[in-house]
Amino acid sequence: MTKNEVSHYDAVVVGAGVTGMYMVYKLQELGFSVRGFDTASDVGGTWYWNRYPGCRLDTESFAYAYFFLAGITPEWTWSERFAGQPELLAYARYAADKMNIRKNIQFNTGVISATFDDQSNMWRLSLDGGSSVTCRFLLTAVGLLSATRLPKIAGIENFKGVAFHTSRWPRDPDGGNEGQPLDIAGKRVGIIGTGATGVQLIPQLAKTAGELYVFQRSPNWCTPLRNGPLSSEEMGKIRADRNELLEYLKTTPVGFPYKPYERNGVDETPEAREAFLEKLYSTPGYGIWLANYQDIIVNRQTNDFIADFVANKIRQRVKDPVVAEKLIPKDHPFGSKRIPMETDYYETYNQGNVHLVDIKETPIEKMTPKGIQTTREEIELDIVILATGFDAITGSLDRIDIRGKGGVKLADTWEDGPITYLGLQVKGFPNLFTLVGPHNGATFCNVGVCGNLQVEWMADMLTYLRDNGISYVEAREDAQKKWTDDVYADFEQTLLTQGNAWWVKIKQHADGTTTRRALAYIGGGPRYREICDQVEKQGYAGFELRRTTDA
Numbered sequence: 125m126t127k128n129e130v131s132h133y134d135a136v137v138v139g140a141g142v143t144g145m146y147m148v149y150k151l152q153e154l155g156f157s158v159r160g161f162d163t164a165s166d167v168g169g170t171w172y173w174n175r176y177p178g179c180r181l182d183t184e185s186f187a188y189a190y191f192f193l194a195g196i197t198p199e200w201t202w203s204e205r206f207a208g209q210p211e212l213l214a215y216a217r218y219a220a221d222k223m224n225i226r227k228n229i230q231f232n233t234g235v236i237s238a239t240f241d242d243q244s245n246m247w248r249l250s251l252d253g254g255s256s257v258t259c260r261f262l263l264t265a266v267g268l269l270s271a272t273r274l275p276k277i278a279g280i281e282n283f284k285g286v287a288f289h290t291s292r293w294p295r296d297p298d299g300g301n302e303g304q305p306l307d308i309a310g311k312r313v314g315i316i317g318t319g320a321t322g323v324q325l326i327p328q329l330a331k332t333a334g335e336l337y338v339f340q341r342s343p344n345w346c347t348p349l350r351n352g353p354l355s356s357e358e359m360g361k362i363r364a365d366r367n368e369l370l371e372y373l374k375t376t377p378v379g380f381p382y383k384p385y386e387r388n389g390v391d392e393t394p395e396a397r398e399a400f401l402e403k404l405y406s407t408p409g410y411g412i413w414l415a416n417y418q419d420i421i422v423n424r425q426t427n428d429f430i431a432d433f434v435a436n437k438i439r440q441r442v443k444d445p446v447v448a449e450k451l452i453p454k455d456h457p458f459g460s461k462r463i464p465m466e467t468d469y470y471e472t473y474n475q476g477n478v479h480l481v482d483i484k485e486t487p488i489e490k491m492t493p494k495g496i497q498t499t500r501e502e503i504e505l506d507i508v509i510l511a512t513g514f515d516a517i518t519g520s521l522d523r524i525d526i527r528g529k530g531g532v533k534l535a536d537t538w539e540d541g542p543i544t545y546l547g548l549q550v551k552g553f554p555n556l557f558t559l560v561g562p563h564n565g566a567t568f569c570n571v572g573v574c575g576n577l578q579v580e581w582m583a584d585m586l587t588y589l590r591d592n593g594i595s596y597v598e599a600r601e602d603a604q605k606k607w608t609d610d611v612y613a614d615f616e617q618t619l620l621t622q623g624n625a626w627w628v629k630i631k632q633h634a635d636g637t638t639t640r641r642a643l644a645y646i647g648g649g650p651r652y653r654e655i656c657d658q659v660e661k662q663g664y665a666g667f668e669l670r671r672t673t674d675a
């Protein structure tokens with residue numbers, strides 16, 4: 125296609141991670157003309173980009189897969205309870221082959237801008253390389269954790285060694301020819317950041333690095349993943365009970381195979397609490413967060429019991445008491461930020477080659493040609509790894525110049541926090557749907573299941589619109605206001621407001637004040653889907669629908 129030719133599609137899907145892949149598949153099956161775009165050279169999204177050693181799921185593999193595709197899940201064999209990135213990428217590629225979707229996805233192509241044309245009632249997208257396409261419906265599946273966040277460190281460009289963000293780890297040979305695998309053996313390595321990624325990566329680096337310096341601003345509550353192989357018997361049982369498992373996951377708050385324990389921590393005896401927490405701590409996965417006392421996230425006293433329990437575990441596992449204290453969070457309740465799941469993370473600090481640098485105590489001043497200068501010393505390094513996370517949930521949307529009616533920019537509309545209806549639409553941006561976006565019930569969830577349930581709901585809605593000759597959909601003001609107010613109100617009732625988690629948008633104002641707005645809907649998957657089902661039953665209540673002739 126030349127630069128001047130503009131193709132038109134019923135729908136465009138931006139992003140070819142697990143969500144976008146399934147959306148393209150559903151639309152192609154339903155006979156819509158659909159085009160997917162991704163900056164990446166292949167499918168997989170998160171699992172395409174994040175290739176650092178130790179990168180893996182903390183959702184059980186078998187609970188994350190495409191349940192919805194008979195013919196795919198039954199054949200696939202997960203080797204581990206919590207699959208690693210290579211296996212997840214292989215799964216995504218395998219699923220793409222089975223769904224036969226690559227023919228409708230254009231890779232190596234970022235969407236730079238999207239503008240709604242009031243006259244033609246269509247979106248016009250400009251793409252990397254200078255071409256454009258138009259579409260009636262625009263569906264974004266750009267990822268909740270995909271816009272990399274880089275630290276603002278003076279002199280970063282002067283560093284003479286190798287520096288990169290964890291999601292841009294030098295590629296393995298089949299990963300897009302973007303560099304050689306990284307050899308860290310014997311090297312002086314610095315890693316900035318101790319969130320979920322840092323916690324997965326640090327023990328891996330410590331195995332071979334000559335010296336490893338961990339630059340920590342604030343510690344997180346980390347608990348053991350306890351990964352292990354899945355036997356063929358276990359896999360067989362999972363396959364046989366697959367539908368039952370899916371039905372169960374639909375009933376749990378966040379699509380993981382856990383439900384809260386229906387007792388309050390404050391009502392238990394200390395002995396009962398200790399025994400219960402000990403059991404959760406020794407069980408694989410997120411039970412300690414998601415199957416814990418039902419008041420964990422609303423009652424500070426219960427939360428403190430759990431935090432004390434985990435703090436004592438850290439003290440037992442880290443030999444140097446000074447280091448142990450530095451690794452214990454003091455600034456946020458347990459579970460108010462995502463709990464990084466760890467494998468030997470704390471024991472890593474008992475190794476002679478691992479050094480914890482507390483950058484609250486001795487902040488980083490700058491990067492020098494040789495390494496990192498803190499207020500105490502210059503640390504010489506060969507490699508600096510930026511495990512600094514993502515501009516979460518709204519970041520990838522903000523990075524596209526999205527203009528709705530009257531040229532209004534989406535990022536400006538959300539300046540003080542997202543405003544949405546169902547976390548899917550925004551008034552003034554007709555025919556745009558943000559899958560797994562802000563204030564959306566699939567985002568604070570096991571995306572493998574919740575994202576795909578949302579895709580199915582979306583596919584039903586688009587079919588309804590087509591069947592009824594509707595070409596224009598826009599969130600109504602009142603519905604949007606109620607949804608947004610409810611999302612913020614739910615969030616305020618929890619301890620989640622107290623941690624600087626990636627699901628909180630923190631904005632410092634010029635007058636020195638700070639606002640903290642929820643980016644996530646925390647009402648749970650079942651409630652969210654119930655609301656969406658009601659909306660559907662009522663002919664898509666809360667949306668203004670116009671037929672082609674009225675538009």
Ligand SMILES: Cc1cc2nc3c(=O)[nH]c(=O)nc-3n(C[C@H](O)[C@H](O)[C@H](O)COP(=O)(O)OP(=O)(O)OC[C@H]3O[C@@H](n4cnc5c(N)ncnc54)[C@H](O)[C@@H]3O)c2cc1C
Pocket residue numbers: 138139140141142143144145161162163164168169170171172174179180181182183233234235236265266267268269270321520523524560569570571572575
């Ligand atoms: C290290 C890590 C571990 C995780 N572990 C879990 C877990 O255990 N359980 C869980 O539920 N979730 C986990 N997540 C969250 C994870 O992102 C989701 O599970 C899921 O992969 C999201 O899928 P997605 O398709 O919605 O988005 P993504 O997989 O993020 O895909 C988005 C795609 O959009 C593309 N894109 C973005 N902007 C543009 C643009 N302008 N133009 C073109 N393409 C664009 C990106 O290149 C990317 O390929 C993890 C995330 C990370 C980073």
